[in-house]
Amino acid sequence: MGALLHITGTSFAHGERPVLRAVDLTVERGSTLVIVGASGCGKTTLLRAIAGLERPTAGTIRLEGEILSGPGVHVPPEERSIGFVFQGLALFPHLTVNGNVGFGLSHLPKAERHVRIAEELASVGLEGLGDRYPHQLSGGQQQRVAIARSLVRRPKLMLMDEPFSDLDPRTRAQVRTEVLRILREHGTTAIIVTHDREDAFHVADRIAEMDQGRIAREAAAEELRREWSHQPFA
Amino acid sequence: MAGIARLLQGPRPYIGVVALLLLAPILVVVSAPLHAPATEWTYVRTHILPAYLGETLRLIALAGTLAIVFGTSTAWLVSACDFPGRRFFRWALVLPLALPTYISAITFAALFGPTGLLSDRLRAALGVDIDILGPDGLAIVFALMLFPYVYLPARAAFSAGMSDVLEAAKLLGAGARRRAFRVAFPLARPAIAGGVLLVCMEVLNDYGAVQYYGVHTLTAGIFRSWGGLYDVGSALRLAGVLLLVVLALALGQRLLKRGGLRTAEGRALRRVRLSGWRAAGATTWCGLLVLFAFALPIGSLLGDTLATWNAAAIADLARPVVNTLYVGTWAAAITLVVAVAFAFAQRMGYGGLTRPASIGYVVPGAVIAIGVMGLAGPLAARTGWVLIGSLTLVIYAFSVRFLALAGQPLQAGLSQQPRMLDEAAHLLGASPVRTFLRVNLPLLRPSLLAAAAIVLIEVVKELPLTLILRPFNFETLSTRVFDMARIEQWREAAPPALLIVACGLVPVLLLERWMERR
The missing domain is CATH 1.10.3720.10 (MetI-like)
Incomplete structure (x- = not known):
């Protein structure tokens, strides 16, 4: 396997307020890391820093050994080969499903682009919905469009911010299984942020717990499940 | 040196040049004592300025x-x-x-x-x-x-x-x-x-x-x-x-x-x-x-219009209507392009460069017009490039005056677009320009229409700037009203005035509906 993402000593502050404090984190290729923690602990900011949407004030972020962020270096998000699924999904409301999924493939010839879009829609179970607009889809379908839109570019790393939080409980379990299947099929390395421990155990290989801008601990999902099952509700 | 080099990077120089172009007439006015000789200034200063300033203040009070x-x-x-x-x-x-x-x-x-x-x-x-x-x-x-x-x-x-x-x-x-x-x-x-x-x-x-x-x-x-x-x-x-x-x-x-x-x-x-x-x-x-x-002014205009309404009167209006639409469309188009570019610049964090250029709207039209004259005069003397009396100057001056007005609906529309959409586009490999063209701009369509309509309507209503800068014998609706009224031909002034009012009613009624909805 080997490490894909290496984060060392990464800090970030909103003005005076520190949000990330010297975060160290490693993600193995092909694995799924889930970051859990209370709201405001810095989970989302960490994802945004990895994606290049925020510029860390200190530390280094490496992908496959290449420095993305570091002293004097900041690769812009559009050049990072990282997929990002926003909590609000951020689907383009004026574009169809095809338009959304094809948005990041503009460098390809038209014919090839259409083939790729069709393949990707099939792999997430959205065949035949390409001409719909986002508002014509259910919450779960929109979620899958957002995932397909990122995966179709074959990113080296997939980041997902609270991907299950806006779904009703029944869809939630279904989408969770689905997302896991899609990630496995593509062999994509992923970091998923959630505040829900149940979500975490369902999809994670490893779990990192964040607290006040730090990684409080990081362990295999199995290990933490055993540990937490002895605790009353946190 | 490194600082200067950074300032000249990216889109900054372009934004700066356009902003300067829009500020130029106002800068010419502000710096007039330094560069513009004034043969009659002694007379104007002692006889016109104090009396006119006093009457202005009394009138606004x-x-x-x-x-x-x-x-x-x-x-x-x-x-x-x-x-x-x-x-x-x-x-x-x-x-x-x-x-x-x-x-x-x-x-x-x-x-x-x-x-x-x-x-x-x-x-x-x-x-x-x-x-x-x-x-x-x-x-x-x-x-x-x-x-x-x-x-x-x-x-x-x-x-x-x-x-x-x-x-x-x-x-x-x-x-x-x-x-x-x-x-x-x-x-x-x-x-x-x-x-x-x-x-x-x-x-x-x-x-x-x-x-x-x-x-x-x-x-x-x-x-x-x-x-x-x-x-x-x-x-x-x-x-x-x-x-x-x-x-x-x-x-x-x-x-x-x-x-x-x-x-x-x-x-x-x-x-x-x-x-x-x-x-x-x-x-x-x-x-x-x-x-x-x-009711009284409208009734009076309607009455006069009906009293003079015949084929000749309608034919007589054709030229000013066409002229007004011509200038208005050009002014709206150019103002819109600049306003969109500036809105984009602001979204990208270059707002500091664009903001000063939006003061045009608080500057009276006559000030802008005379600033444009002050700019065009020396330009013609130095380069032989005579712009005075050309429509180019009129349209340029309108853009200076109405840029902020066109910018408002665009800013409002943009501020309703979540940043997340831009970020999503970047993460999908789109450059800032492509993001703006493919995501921000299409979503901005209603605001673009509103901005264009606002500028067009303002141009239809505008008088002082048009009077100073218009080409010889070039009549718009507003100058027709003014010229007819000046020779006491009130009835002939009524039809073009009524057309202007009809244009002016559109934004007023929309504004009222918009305030109502809030």
Whole structure:
């Protein structure tokens, strides 16, 4: 396997307020890391820093050994080969499903682009919905469009911010299984942020717990499940 | 050196050049004493400046005060009271804004001037002489036309967030009058101050009305120095003084804005039902204002239009209509391109460069026009590139003046687009430019239409700038109205004036609907 993402000593502050404090984190290729923690602990900011949407004030972020962020270096998000699924999904409301999924493939010839879009829609179970607009889809379908839109570019790393939080409980379990299947099929390395421990155990290989801008601990999902099952509700 | 190199990176130089181009006429005015010789300045300084400045200040003081009385009283009545016709007056009181000041002023002169239609009748019936032509008459006309600028923000202030405070005042034993004068009006002060500033700006901007009423404002002084004394240098200096007045007013308004109630979203006022003579008084007061400020001028224009309506009159309008649409479309297109580019620049964090260029809208049209002249004169002398009297200059000047106006709906539309969409596009590999073209711009379509329409309508209504910069014999609707009125051909002025008013009604009605929805 080997490490894909290496984060060392990464800090970030909103003005005076520190949000990330010297975060160290490693993600193995092909694995799924889930970051859990209370709201405001810095989970989302960490994802945004990895994606290049925020510029860390200190530390280094490496992908496959290449420095993305570091002293004097900041690769812009559009050049990072990282997929990002926003909590609000951020689907383009004026574009169809095809338009959304094809948005990041503009460098390809038209014919090839259409083939790729069709393949990707099939792999997430959205065949035949390409001409719909986002508002014509259910919450779960929109979620899958957002995932397909990122995966179709074959990113080296997939980041997902609270991907299950806006779904009703029944869809939630279904989408969770689905997302896991899609990630496995593509062999994509992923970091998923959630505040829900149940979500975490369902999809994670490893779990990192964040607290006040730090990684409080990081362990295999199995290990933490055993540990937490002895605790009353946190 | 590294700092300078960084400044010249990316889009900054381009934005900077365009911003400078838009600021140039104003910079020319501000720096006039340094570069523009003024042969008649001694005369202008001693004979024109003091008198014209005094009359300007007196005019805005009187018109502003009356506009506060008209605007605040009606806003309070429709917000806090129930009386017959309240729902109608609530929106009808906005209508006077559809009429450009020079059109109403000319219509009033045709009715109440020394030989006016109604003046004659009143003289015959009652033996009283009425002559509205003069500074005081004009101040009343301005107040009638412009009080909605006070009415709208005051009404908004009364309806949002004030009900708790007023109920507290009631529980403390304050009667209706005390609640209005001691609580509501002082709390609405910032809103009212903002409205009065707009009233003063319109008065300072006007040329058609002051010229017709023989009132000596600074704008009239600019025209006199330029068109009567043929001294652009002196006109530039007067324009500079006028800019100072605008600046002083804006600063004054800032001071008055302090200390008002920070209105949160709140319940509307519980209205008091008026009865008997109070109800009759409220209805009469609002009715009189709508009658004089809107119904009378509109009725008069309609009557005159119908009286002169024939094939020849329609054919006669064709040229000015085509000219107006031609200039308006070009101005709207160019202004829109710049406004979109600036909105994009602002989204990218270059707002500091674009913001100064948006002051054009608070600068009176005559100031911009004379600044453009001051720019084009030396340009022609040095390079032989004669732009004076060309439509290019007119369209350029319109862009300077209306850029901010076009920018507002764009900024509002952009601010409603979540940043997340831009970020999503970046993460999908799109460059900032592609993100703007493929994501931001298509989503901005309604705002683009609104911005284009606003500029087009403003161009249709505009007079002073057009008068100074238009090519020889180039007639627009507004210059036709002005020229006809100047030779007392009121009836011939009515059809083009009516067309302008029809254009002006569109944004006023939309504004009212928009405020209603909020």
